[in-house]
Amino acid sequence: MKRKLLLTLLLVVLTSTLALARIVTPVTWTKSVKMTDAKHGVVTLTASIKPGWHLYGTNIPDGGPERTTFTWDVKGARLVGKPEPSKALVTQHDATFDMDLSWWTGTVSFRQKFEVTAPEYTISGSVHYMSCNDETCSAPTDEPIYVSGKAPAGNAAQATAQVQAAAPVPEATGADTAIAAQAAAAGAAMPAAGDSAAAVQAAAAAATPDAQLWAPVRFSSDTAGDTTTGSDSSLWYIFWACFLGGLLALLTPCVWPMIPMTVSFFLKQSGSRAKSVSNAVTYGLSIIVIFLLLGVLFTAIFGASALNALATNAVCNIIFFLLLVVFAISFFGAFELRLPDSWSNKMDATAEKTTGLLSIFFMAATLVIVSFSCTGPIIGTLLVEAASQGSMLGPVVGMTGFSIALAIPFALFALFPSVLKKLPKSGGWLNTVKVVLGFIELALSLKFLSVADLAYGWHVLDRETFLALWIAIFGAMALYLFGLLRFKSDGESRQGIGVTRFFVGLISLAFTAYLVPGLWGAPLKATSAFVPPLYTQDFNLYGGTQEEYDDYDAGMAAAAKLGKPVLVDFSGYGCVNCRKMEGAVLDDDKIKKTIADKFVTIKLMVDDKKPLDKPMVVNDNGRQMTLKTVGDKWSYLQRHKFDSNSQPYYVVLDTKGQLLSGPFAYKEDIPAFQRFLDKGWKK
Template identity: 35%
Template sequence: MKQFFKSFSFITILLLGTFITTQAQIINPVSWSATLSNDAPKEGEEVVITFKAKIKDGWYLYSNDFDHELGPIVTSTEFKPNATFQVADTLLPINSSEKYDEIWEGNIRYFKKEGTFKQTVKILDPNFKIEVTMNGQSCSDETGSCIPLQKDFTLEPKVDTSDESLLGFIISAFLFGLTAIFTPCVFPMIPLTVSFFTNQSGGKSKAFLYGFSIIAIYGFFGAVLAPLTGDPSVANAISTHWLPNTLFFIIFIVFALSFFGMFEITLPSSLVNKMDKQSDKGGLGAVFFMAFTLVLVSFSCTGPIVGTILIESVGGAFLKPIFGMIAFASAFALPFTLFALFPGLMKGLPKSGGWLNSVKVVLGFVELALAFKFLSTIDLVYNWRLLDKDIMVAIWIAISAMLGLYLLGKIRLPHDSPTDTISPPRMILATIVFTFVIYLIPGLFGAPLKLLSGILPPQTHHTFDLRGIIREEIEFAELSGGNKKETLIHPIKYEELFELPHGLKGYFDYDQALAASKKFGKPIFLDFTGHGCANCRKMEDNVWSDPRVLSRLKKDYIILALYVDDPTKLPEDEWITSTFDKNVKKTIGAKNFDFQITKFKSNAQPFYCLLNGEGDLLVNPKAYDLNVQNFVDYLDSGVAAFKK
């Protein structure tokens, strides 16, 4: 009789649950979420899926760590078979409660308010797709009714936030390609090349091949450089070491002088002539060699631009130089293909003249300004303090003012045509340049200049920071008046080498930050950063500076900044042998970079982690994201997890 009642009750519960669910879905007692311990795992790596359930008051959720034969529907996962992953462990409930259930006549385990389950899967393909269904049952303490649950999830690798900077880089490369068209070496070639295709049979199809060949040639150059960015340690070294940065500085100065008309950068005439002879043979192969000839002939104008793109791609994603070259070439090849298809459009083209040389000179000023960026990187990495932010701003003010005077005709360079009047485009451009000069001037006295975040040195490297002086005076007054308690363990290791932005106080050593977290009962805000990290500076200037973020960092967290590119040599007893590449790490930067790769499986900066005093992650790490509210929510989630 008792067994009959048990079976009858079970059927009744299921029918009631089905009825409640189908009637306009009045009750939804459980809301689910699923997250991965690593959003971008490598092949062969195990990751943990955390399923979290928020349960409405008066309801409870059955766990799965009790006798399944009792009768209730236990919480379980059902994975859709997929070759990109495999389930490595059973579903594990975290801290479920136990009680005796009279209906089921046995002890069951359950969750109230919140429930957590974890399951480990092994990634077989970095481009994985995990489709999983959560099944279970929730019952009400008040009504005794139960509802069967089902929730579907799709988990895929997170797109690296560096893709945002990659997109910006591609757009910049495309704009550089458009600019290259309006140079003396390229612009006059457009009507000559277009007339060749329009005066023969099959000209339009050959024009397409011509444009594609240009893209393929530049794409090949990018592919040659791409391997340099594949190894994170190599990319990091190239972007921060003094030797490549000095070389890049010299190259950019040479580019600038070439654009100013001091000399021309040309390739050997024998190479150009050889390609030109190949193009005379006819056929589709000749079209390719025509494209190659154009690339070689225009090198004196396009070479510095292409060099700028390739140098800027060093230290980025593996595909960055390839995408950059393809974007540049797509814009560069556009007029040759477009005008071959629609020759009538050429009537609207301006005539060649002295304005083409002016384009080169303007590019020369841009190259000159960018050159000092590489010297600044060396200065930051080696902490020389010779090119602080105010010095860099002064240099850029001088260069921009000279450019403005050039556009107004007050300065003339070799190959410039005499100008009695200033054209409207030059006047508009000069106005923009002088507006930029005015924008830069407050930067001499500590203004943040957010538009140039990541290009100029950080605010901590400023000789006369008026805002910083005022902030320090206020903090000193608060400490003197007993209104503020400093939560720091002194002496701070590496304090003489590093400094946090916006007057924040914190640590630069992992073990010291863990000790501070335990002592003061606060979570750790870990910032993997770098002296040469442009996106780190953008985050600090545009997100950290927001009062909502700044107050949370000051009050709620122990701040830990680990520089991954610092060349300071460690004492021999602090050297480590990497488990990642088996090399000995002898500097602060190398040790921190290896720590980021091995513990958090990431090699990009900025990279933020919220930890407890044992070094465990409280929530998933966060990368580059200029949305302030997202960052506020991230910090709040870390505090909430730490309190639990």
Template identity: 40%
Template sequence: MRFLLLSFLFLTSVLTANAQLFDQQDSKILNPVKWTAEVEQRNDSIYDLVFTAKMESGWHLYSQEEVAAGGPLPTEFNFNAEEGNYELIGETREPDGVALFDPVFEMNIKYFEDEVEFGQTIKVKPEALPTVEASVFFMVCDEEQCLAPETVPFTLSLAAGRALETVSKVEISEEDHAKTAALNINVKGAAGVELEEEEEAGYMSLFFLGFIGGLIALLTPCVFPMIPLTVSFFTKGARTKKRGLVNAIMYGVFIFFIYLLLSLPFHLLDSVNPEILNNISTNVTLNIIFFVIFIFFAFSFFGYYEITLPSSWSNKMDDKASSFGGILGVFFMALTLAIVSFSCTGPILGSLLGSSLTTDGGAMQLSFGMGGFGLALALPFALFALFPNWLNSLPKSGGWLNSVKVVLGFIELALAFKFLSNADLVQHWGILKREIFIGIWVIVGIGLLLYLFGIIRFPHDGPKTKLSKGRLFLGFITLAFVAYLIPGLSNTHHANLKLLSGFPPPLFYSIYEKETEGPLGLKAYKDFEQGVAAAKVQNKPILLDFTGWACVNCRKMEEQVWSDPAVFDVMQDEFILISLYVDDREQLPEAEQFNYVRPNGTVKEIRTVGDKWATFQTLNFRNNSQPFYVLMDSEMNLLNKPVGYTPDADKFLDWLSEGVKQFNR
């Protein structure tokens, strides 16, 4: 539905608080996965190690299979088989399954919900019953967020046949205790967290988009001439004026319900399997089919051929309308209109259907869109029947109707590449990198511009005439749109086309080699202590950014919110940005690795950069979701409440400005 809005527009042109920091009730630490392990003996030397993960509702755990760049981190099991008392037989097993659509990463990924078992077979050497040390590294997500990856250790006794209820055998040194204490920075200040959830488009907005689509369909040569003809038939051909009005109104009502009924099969699909439309939306084959169909639609609108339903269908409906008469006859007349106008309405309906399926719209959203479309087609027949004098104000049919079709053809051509882009992103072919996609749109826009100014022509165009004001106006709108697209071809901060955010391929899917220092070219410290030292030297507040390489909402914030000029300027000029990646698998220098002692006495091994910053976030801010933003000074004083995902640039700017004011006080 998002890119329907773009196409139609293309056509028409945190509160502060003084409470004690993070009371237990304010804790945002999530722990949705519980692991257990047991041992099953096959014979004297062969054992099966079984690891079971139970997840809370709504959360899912990822497969061990590697995922392409931009996806989550796979689950990973490690064993101490190198000690020589046993050997691993084969790989760690997991249940079979197919890749499903993941709403966080917007790609097909194999994952597990509710409960899942992993198995590893081992062969024990003669006269050895070792204790198996194992660990699982995993990442979990729900539909809105992902948690920082965790490592859970297991100590399995082959003799007891179960995992031992003991703390890891790692000895805790004085240095471990010192580094554990150093991880706590003793934050002081405001309490609580305000998370902003991404707002979903309401049903009425989708209805409105469908309505706009129906209005556009009214301006096509297949529908527009039918308005005066049909209204005249009802108002003049009926026995009484009242009967003519009733028939015309019922004609409009039936048009509305016919298009509404077209979405019914997709409700049946939804009831069979709620995820089927999600699977359709990222299906490579279907996206390629839509790409081909939209190209086919485009050239039909250009006038090279007509797409029509079999004439026998319309003839049969026309015969039934004549034979039945009355209300039933009016219904078949409405059905006849839907069939004979398909060559013009079909491509627009295809856009509505395709966009609903490929943006996870679902059947209900599709129904609202189709209902809006049908209402827009139906209204003129009812209104002109009630006010027949309005017919005199309608413009005459002519070449302008064909121009509308050609303009729609260019829009269909541009939208076709969105479907090809979907397939390209899922498969990582590298065919439609962001700049190539935008370049194609520039070419399509130039083609439309040349057509509107009369430089290129199509088969059904009439003789050349003086350019109308409408053509000139739309031509200049098209020129402005092409000019807006051109910076998207560059490797500058202007390449982030905010109005099209989420429609072209993401910024990182680029032909250019991107900087990794910080998002959007911002100076970002990857180490907390280095960032604090810089803040002291420059006397600036700190923007602490808990993020992740595989965090989709983090990328959305960077591309859609941080890129706002006002937000970007404040972040660049007023703050020291410290970006801490909680899923970074880079090993820490050996001198910096340690065993973190939790308050309950259990131990977490800090071996990677991600281990350190994920633990740092949980310990100091009682929150383990990303993105998570904190404003503080170099003395560890919070300047206002931390926030999470905040897709509104104005709200995020207000939050930043509030922090700056508090710092200056």
């Protein structure tokens, strides 16, 4: 019975994980606008509701779900009346809210009449709604509305207004767009081939986005590149990083002494070796279930969209930076992060009262709570790193890797109990491990501050500043390992250091020396995933960086003038795999020469937080949405034109925006990337 209970708990965790992986969209909207005569028109909003779901009405009593409401912002026109639904509401007793409620099912349209008062008009706003089925409800959602048009000239009886085109258009359409179009038609002088990228970009900046350049591409076998899915590689990165974190957690003073104690307990209490092995394996599985629950809970609290926002949100990254600094100070011995003693006492008492598998599960929970002062900072760091990857499954995958590493010794030593005698005894070396982890956490904290600095362009933590701090941190770690720097938590001073400690200190010192040339512009490929990009370096003795455009339309205009194909690089300030590709592949001498000689490079940061001069409204897969930042614009371009939203992402285009080669995603393979470039150049 209790075995079934433990299996059921594991099944609930896995089911919850799969449920979190699905993004449910029960209601989709389409919009249209039509002029009924020279001055009057109708905006129609149509909601398509999935079977089994319902959309709540506009008059819902207090204490119930969110009612459907419309918010309008009208320019050049005035609304006539209120939105009129195409069919009547259905009223039933809703068991979820225990009240009589009204809703629509299937498909329902809302017609909003308006009267034009100016030559041009825009009708924007949003519809706020909530939908439920018999089991669950979707979160209250806002669907943006944006339509625009011109009043028909003369006495035309009917005319249909146009909804936004594929390429993004500024919200303040009209005069500005017309002026830009006239300037382009007039054939403004373009810079010569030898002019700098900045000059070409400045000349093209006023141009209206060309719909042909933004049109979706067609992929075929002769353009395909060698790719590795970025999301898959990120999840593997999270898994193995957290697995390594679990192995490090084993070496802390709170966990290491528990291994022989726990395994010995199972060997003595079980009566037979087979039973002791079974109990130890159950103990390990219980640890995995507990940490899986933690990963599911973390994801459920923050949600999918919030986890994606964590990757580049300045406030979140600064909080992460401060959190890791606190964890590092804790490992240095200034204080201990502990859960309330009552929690561990309660778990311990529960384990004593119960028997069998359930007792073992509560013993595992007691270990998790008691060891929190050592594992807590490691878990916190790993969860922060997993969340910053922007993957909804990241925390779950991370906790799986961490818990497997933590659980392995308990099953392994139960199978081979004689090995227990060969384990190193507890001692001062465990505190040394804690302090070294403190130095590592302090170094990692700077990565999160760097992401915020890059995304918002503060230039507080440029490459040389970052490297100077890392040199100081790892240099201090080397001094500590050599016994020249000590903390109060190290206790009494002792003579000499161990061989292992000496070699780890030597590695830290060598790594410090490796970082030093980076202050003058050395590539430092081994640290490319963490260190800010080379273009933030103020002083570079190793040569300038590749000239790149940061605007798609300006870069395409330059390519047309220079007669070169275009390498488009969709990247991100918070993208670890992007930095790894730049260090391992794009900084290769042969690749750099090929790109410099044969291509115009456009690098688009999808998490650039710089606001656009004017917000842009686009139709994104049937939804009207407003692009407010530069990153929003390039993220939309990647989704709309290439049907992709992962980075890094490389394509080769001709000067008309047609695909020549690609896509090429994350793959640290220089020959494969060279073939990808050559294919585009030959075509």
